Amino acid sequence: MQLLVGLAGWLVYLSLTSHVLSVPSPQSIRSDLTILTHNDLYGNSSTRQAATIVLSARGSKSNAETGCKALQETLWDPADLAEADFLRYLAYEKAHDDIDQYWIRSRSNTGCKAITTLGKIKTVPCNKQLPALCSQSAPLSSTSSNNTGLEWQIAVRTGDGTVIGYRDKLSFRFLGLKYGSFPSRFTYSAYQAPIGQVSALAYGPGCIQSSCTDAACSEQCLYLNIWTPHLPSNARSSKKAVMFWIHGGAFMSGFGSDTTFDGGSMASRGDVVVVTINYRLSTLGFLATSQSGSHGNYGISDMVAALDWVQKHIEDFGGDKERVTVFGQSAGGASVRALLASPRAKGKFSRAIMQSCPGGMGYSLYPSIAEAANKTNAIYAANGCAQQDEAGRLACLQKADPAKLVKGATIWNFPVVDGTYLTSSELLLDGSGPASDVALITGVMHDDGGPFTSFSKSLNASQKLTDQGYDANDILGSGLFPVPQSGNATLDIFNLTARVTTDVSFRCPTQSTVFSAVKNEVFPVVYSYEIDRGLQLTTWSPNPTTCEAPMTAEHPLGDPNLPYWKCHSGELYYEFGTAIREGRQPRDQEDVPFSQYLLDTWTAFGRTKNPNPDMKFLQARGFTNTSAVLKKTTPWKPTTVKDLRLRVLDVQPRDEGFREVKQCEVLKLPTDYYLSSDHPADENPLP
Known part of the structure; x- marks a missing residue:
């Protein structure tokens, strides 16, 4: 019997080994591989469908044909030379020095053909040493279809492993890579x-x-995903900036595999490597105890472990470990803030984007383990762990049903001061902490708080504000928060509470973060923004239909030019370029161009620490819409103490001063809030 089991295992091993050997890699082809296409974010409805795989290695035409064949492709046949303008990017990158010709397919027996980066076809000697353009026939993946067949698979050797991923039309995709473990x-x-x-x-x-x-779902969930336009064949190959995404969800929910964050379009259009991660959530990710080794912040440790994985392996997937941008939204933005404060994350990224980072306890202010003790004790009690000593209670909780630990009111889902991953009660912005060599972008949606209020059952504005935990007398007595008078009292009170919630939870803390950081030179550069156009997620749109553009006869999908709330999460489809992939068809002629602009802006920052895309880059890529936007506006400049500006990101970007400054003072969240030694650590009003 043992012999049979051993033979079976050996046969499985041989089968796996045979499969790996049959999958091409940059090393087996002996060339860097780059997927190049225009990618205007219109998906399969785009009028520009041309795509190619670039083999950087120089060789004869016969060598080029062999390389393409290894990918189960042929030399590229540029059927429409008008579409070949995306080849200009090869010259912009200067990836091949003096070479501006690439092998392509010959349509007749008139000699061997090459194409220039300007789209000119020439007859050249068949033994000339040139890089090559292969066809790229892999289909565009979608939320319902991912063809991972052998013909599209690709191998990457990294460390002591060989990783098998696949390609679609836009990028090489490597999903479900385990990055960490916990005992x-x-x-x-x-x-x-x-x-x-x-x-x-x-x-x-x-x-x-x-x-x-x-x-x-599982407790063994520490997986990351990679999308890259480029796979290197050796350590000397060119490297792409890395965009490292941390999902939101109040530290209670969310997935790195959420298709909203599919990184294919960002990788392809932005010429970057995109990484998304899972991290432990709720009580399983953040339970805080005084017991040795169980001090909370397990989810934060996961993020750091994933950054360690990136530092050790991302170059084998075409990434540049010296140009890592951590970016996230909501609790993902709060995660970025925590990583900026964490000594364990120092030096593992050089750029950061905090999107809609909530203020308040748990998000920007971290309690001590002692301050979390009441909730921890309640968790013990709710799970029947009544042992006298904490070690016994913790051992009991180790055996508890994991599903019960993450549900209900008796959970813990916030970072704490654990002394290892977080050593201070907040990101130090008052000048008492060390300066960070990380370039920063941070900002909010215009109506971030809209989903976190509710329609009032009372027609008394003061009562509704009080019910939500606000000081109604100060707010209404200031005269700075007039109750709208539309004739619909329920909607008017909602509009008031949504404005207050936006200011309290998002706008005021973010503007104070910016002011405090630039005043004390905490970061080398800080860019501030507010987004005035939103496209709400199909999977999350609270208080319908306030976060949706009103539908009209001319705009049956919604008219973004009419008033509506630009709510929390309303930028995600735009920045990842996934709106059409997720089934959101353009509401008007500006929806996709705005997505192009926002994606181009975020990835420009990832590449260069400057959110203003280089015009030569845009021209080489053929990104005329973003070029046109930039020509109509001044460059986005950093915020300084003498110039408290923010960039309003809209169809036509513009600069404004900080918003709602007087309102923030009424709400006891002034611009210098984070510089005050006694700023309160109140519970955040968000659910």
Whole structure:
């Protein structure tokens, strides 16, 4: 019997090994591989469908044909030379020095053909040493279709492992890569290297959360995903900036595999490597105890472990470990803030984008373990862990049903001062902490608070404000928050509370963060923004239809030029270029161009620390819409103490001073809030 089992295992091993050997890699082809296409974010409805795989290695035409064949492709046949203008980017990159010709398919027996970066076809000697353009026939992936067949698979060797991913039309995709491990529940995670043959053809399970406790979720959930336009064949190959995304969800929910954040379009259009991650959530990710080794912040440790993985392996996937941008929205923005404050994350990224980072306890102010003790004790009690000593209670909780630990009111879902990953009660902006060599962008949606209020059952504005925990007398007595008078009292009170919630939870703390940081030179450069155009997620649109553009006969999908709330999460489809992929058709002729502009802006910052895309880059890529926007506006400049500006990101970007400054003072969140030694650590009003 043992002999049979051993033989079976050996046969499985041989099968896997044979499969890996049949999958091409940059090393087996002996060339860097780059997927190049225009990508205007219109998906399959785009009028510009041309795409090619660039083989950087120089060789004869016969060598080029062999390289393309290894990818199950042929030399590229540029059927429409008008579409070949995207080849100009090859000259812009100067990836091949003096070479501006690439092997292409010959349509007849009139000799061997090459094409220039300007789209001119020439007859050249067949033994000339040139790089090559292969066809790219992989289909565009979608939320319902991902073809991971052998013909599209690609291997990457990294460390002691070989990772098998695949390509679609826009990028090389590597999904479900395990980046870390933890020895037991309520312990910090640690970087884990890929070993042996690793399949990266499908997302790994998400982290257990209240909405997902079946096989799709697991405690063993530390997986990351990579989208890259470029795979190197050696260490000397060119490298792309890395965009490292941390999802939101109040530290209670969310997935790195959420298709809203599919990185294919950002990688392709922005010429960057995109990484998304899972991290442990709710009580499983943040339970804070005084017991040795279980001090909370396990989810933060996961983020750091993922950054460690990126530092050790991302160059094998075409990324530049010296140009890593951590960016995230909502609790993802709060995660970025925590990483900026964490000594364990120092030096592992050089750019940061904080989107809609909430203020208040748990998001920008971190309680001590002692301050979290009441909730921790309630968690013990709710799970029947009544042992006299905490070690016994913790051991009991180790055995508790994980689904129960993440549900209900008795959970803990916030970072704490654990002494390892967070050593101060906040990101130090008062000048008492060390300066950080990280360029920063931070800002909010115009109506970030809209989803976090509710329609009032009372027609008394004062009562509704009080019910939400606000000081109604100060707010209404200031005269700075007049109740709208539309004739619909319910909607008018909603509009008031949404404005207050936006200011309290998002706008005022963010503007104080910017002011405090630039006053004390905490970061080398800080850019501030507010987004005045929103496209709400199909999967999350609270208080309908306030976050949706009103539908009209001329605009049956909604008219963005009419008043509506630009709500929390309303920028995500835009920045990732996934609106059409997610089934959101353009509401007007500006929806897709605005997505192009925002994606181009975010990735420009990732590449250069400057959110203003280089005009030569845009011209080489053929990104005429973003070029036209930039020609009509002044460059986005950093915020300084003498110039408290923010960039209003809209169809036509513009500069304004900080918004709602007087209102923020009434709300006791003035511009210098984070410089005050006694700023309160009140509970955040967000649910």
